[in-house]
């Protein structure tokens with residue numbers, strides 16, 4: 001199995017202490033984007049993405065020519081004034097930057113639609129603020145079913161593509177989350193199972209050089225199967241019809257129920273209908 005990708009702060013010394021993992025690097029400032037990408041490359045690792053989180057709106061962001069070829073995940077609080085974004089939309093799209101926006105801000109749902117219409121991939125972040133479920137549902141329906149061409153809106157695109165009637169869809173990968181795919185390092189090289197655990201000061205090992213094969217780490221193995229605890233503890237999410245496309249992510253582990261529950265179960269039903277229709281059409285087109 002592929003070793004997890006390490007999400008780490010931009011620190012050349014730390015990069016040199018890591019072996020055998022692809023890297024997501026977090027930078028604080030835009031000028032660090034090309035430097036960090038180059039340092040990951042020079043340290044002999046493959047770059048998965050550069051994450052930059054800013055308190056400025058997208059309208060304050062200016063893409064640069066030396067970012068070409070760098071996968072960038074930009075977390076912003078909002079789009080800002082569209083007139084200020086418009087001149088840069090083509091560059092943002094051509095750079096294939098992914099713009100992350102909180103789903104809890106209703107204005108962001110509108111911005112998502114505008115940006116995706118212009119070819120910019122948007123990723124909604126489900127955090128502690130409860131979304132406007134009705135507006136979210138409209139956006140989801142447009143994102144998944146609208147015939148007009150537009151860029152993906154995540155996590156809806158991921159769910160629609162990976163949905164399989166017999167399996168769960170865990171879309172944490174869009175958000176660099178989930179220990180099966182990502183582990184998180186602090187500046188001292190300590191390893192956490194998620195960014196949230198890192199912020200809470202909870203680590204599975206005191207330095208990345210001690211990580212070795214993560215499957216030999218008990219904390220890591222337990223985390224891979226953490227979703228099973230929902231069943232063992234009879235968690236309310238287990239009774240949710242949308243569980244298999246949510247796994248606790250839309251509504252902070254049921255904290256936003258019943259809104260999240262209605263949303264996720266409607267979404268699942270719509271995707272199942274859509275895929276069923278697609279299969280029927282394919283069967284009709286197939287030579288008899």
Ligand code: SF4
Pocket residue numbers: 236237238240241242243246247248249250251252253254255256257260261262264265
């Ligand atoms: S939609 Fe809400 S209740 Fe259902 S699984 Fe997700 S978080 Fe839990």
